[in-house]
Amino acid sequence: MAAHPLRKAVAPHVDALGLYARVRAESEALAAPLSDADATVQSMPDASPAKWHLAHTTWFFETMALKPNVPEYRVFDETYNFLFNSYYESVGDRQPRPRRGMITRPSLDEILAYRAHVDAAMEQLIDSGLQRPLADLIELGLHHEQQHQELLLTDILHLFAQNPLKPAYRDPAPLPVVETPRETAYVPFDGGIIEIGHGGEGFAYDCEGPRHQTLIRPFRLADRCVTNAEWLEFMADGGYRDPLLWLSDGWAQILEHRWAAPLYWEERDGEWGSMTLRGFQPIDPNAPVAHVSYFEADAFASWAGKRLPTEAEWEHASLTIDMDGVFADGGAGRLRPAPAKAGTGLRQMFGDVWEWTQSPFTPYPGFRAAEGAVGEYNGKFMCGQFVLRGGSCATPTGHVRPTYRNFFQPDKRWQFSGLRLAEDA
Numbered sequence: 001m002a003a004h005p006l007r008k009a010v011a012p013h014v015d016a017l018g019l020y021a022r023v024r025a026e027s028e029a030l031a032a033p034l035s036d037a038d039a040t041v042q043s044m045p046d047a048s049p050a051k052w053h054l055a056h057t058t059w060f061f062e063t064m065a066l067k068p069n070v071p072e073y074r075v076f077d078e079t080y081n082f083l084f085n086s087y088y089e090s091v092g093d094r095q096p097r098p099r100r101g102m103i104t105r106p107s108l109d110e111i112l113a114y115r116a117h118v119d120a121a122m123e124q125l126i127d128s129g130l131q132r133p134l135a136d137l138i139e140l141g142l143h144h145e146q147q148h149q150e151l152l153l154t155d156i157l158h159l160f161a162q163n164p165l166k167p168a169y170r171d172p173a174p175l176p177v178v179e180t181p182r183e184t185a186y187v188p189f190d191g192g193i194i195e196i197g198h199g200g201e202g203f204a205y206d207c208e209g210p211r212h213q214t215l216i217r218p219f220r221l222a223d224r225c226v227t228n229a230e231w232l233e234f235m236a237d238g239g240y241r242d243p244l245l246w247l248s249d250g251w252a253q254i255l256e257h258r259w260a261a262p263l264y265w266e267e268r269d270g271e272w273g274s275m276t277l278r279g280f281q282p283i284d285p286n287a288p289v290a291h292v293s294y295f296e297a298d299a300f301a302s303w304a305g306k307r308l309p310t311e312a313e314w315e316h317a318s319l320t321i322d323m324d325g326v327f328a329d330g331g332a333g334r335l336r337p338a339p340a341k342a343g344t345g346l347r348q349m350f351g352d353v354w355e356w357t358q359s360p361f362t363p364y365p366g367f368r369a370a371e372g373a374v375g376e377y378n379g380k381f382m383c384g385q386f387v388l389r390g391g392s393c394a395t396p397t398g399h400v401r402p403t404y405r406n407f408f409q410p411d412k413r414w415q416f417s418g419l420r421l422a423e424d425a
């Protein structure tokens with residue numbers, strides 16, 4: 001039986017404290033290159049200021065773990081519950097999401113002091129020995145913080161992309177470009193009744209279960225993600241101008257926003273480049289395309305005569321390979337998707353880009369949200385969103401699993417979202 005990371009059999013507090021400290025430090029390391037101004041501005045309603053991410057993840061521990069379990073805990077600042085609650089109706093009113101950028105005070109330094117205050121109390125709590133369900137709640141808090149670490153990076157990218165100077169979050173020197181394209185091969189899978197979803201030991205979000213049976217038909221899955229070079233072909237072939245390729249809601253987005261390329265792409269002197277966390281860079285033709293919406297992914301698949309995989313197909317296929325890939329690695333990674341490695345078999349399933357599936361984010365059979373405020377974590381978003389699988393180059397290393405279900409509305413493009421094609425066998 002796999003050990004619960006927060007309840008190792010020997011020296012129960014050591015691993016728990018280490019894990020807590022590591023995840024908390026990683027958030028601060030990701031924010032370290034940012035000025036107070038960088039960390040305060042909000043570039044759009046979907047994105048949050050880095051300062052808000054740092055405070056909100058701290059608020060989660062203060063509200064869910066400390067207040068109900070530590071009677072002598074002194075709340076750092078009573079006003080923070082309003083400022084840094086995200087969407088928990090059961091925890092009270094909050095600053096409207098599109099106005100998080102108006103929180104110019106407290107300063108970044110004050111938020112770092114808030115983090116230190118909560119960390120001291122949390123370390124004492126963990127050190128006192130944890131039982132379920134508190135250990136599970138703290139583990140959820142750490143996975144929650146890792147989700148916000150990814151958002152911190154994608155939200156900074158969006159913010160910096162609005163700046164005419166196109167500042168680099170990290171190392172502006174271009175990464176080496178792999179010149180040799182690889183042909184796509186399609187890996188066949190049998191149909192039948194399979195099981196998907198989380199059902200065993202180890203952490204998973206509530207929406208990943210229950211494990212259940214589902215029917216799949218024989219299919220083939222591309223051995224790598226769709227590349228930038230292939231996306232350029234789609235553009236050159238008029239992909240963004242042919243309404244017959246598009247879902248009606250997607251075509252409406254094209255008309256409204258004049259989409260003609262993935263988010264962050266810009267043509268300069270006849271060459272396409274893209275804003276990245278390493279500043280404005282040339283397009284790497286053999287790297288996976290990123291920052292495309294579900295609508296674009298679906299239109300591309302139609303153009304290619306293929307389709308997007310279902311999440312059941314994706315999960316089933318992913319179990320045949322190891323979970324290595326390009327992840328954020330605490331901010332030390334490439335922070336850009338990388339071309340597929342040479343070889344045969346499925347590549348890039350984990351890391352690089354989140355892969356849109358054709359599956360709506362709906363409850364699995366038998367799903368029940370957790371009791372209390374944390375029941376608001378996933379269940380209430382099960383409408384109007386699509387599932388993405390596998391993690392990205394901005395996902396913390398070790399954060400995803402084969403059963404992991406990320407979800408966004410079909411028009412969203414600011415995450416590292418790409419696609420892999422599938423077809424019926």
Ligand SMILES: [Fe+2]
Pocket residue numbers: 056086144148
């Ligand atoms: Fe959150």
